[in-house]
Amino acid sequence: MVNHYHQNERHESVVEVHDLSDCFGTQIVHKHLNLDVMHGEILGVVGGSGSGKSVLLRSIVGL
Numbered sequence: 557m558v559n560h561y562h563q564n565e566r567h568e569s570v571v572e573v574h575d576l577s578d579c580f581g582t583q584i585v586h587k588h589l590n591l592d593v594m595h596g597e598i599l600g601v602v603g604g605s606g607s608g609k610s611v612l613l614r615s616i617v618g619l
Contacts, residue, residue: 570595571616578608578615585611 571593578586585608593599601609 568595569593571599573616576612576615578611580608580611586615591616 569592571591573589573591576586576589576591577584589612601612603609
């Protein structure tokens, strides 16, 4: 990933996830996941049906 920041943009993390592990029933969905989204970045979560996209987003927002 290449980040192009303008000189006056903030360089701070707006989403930080550290060492996230999650399961759905007995199936491990995420194991030791780390993620930092910086101010101004756009993040897309892409994957097949049942790959854990919704579980990931719910875990990040605390649902």
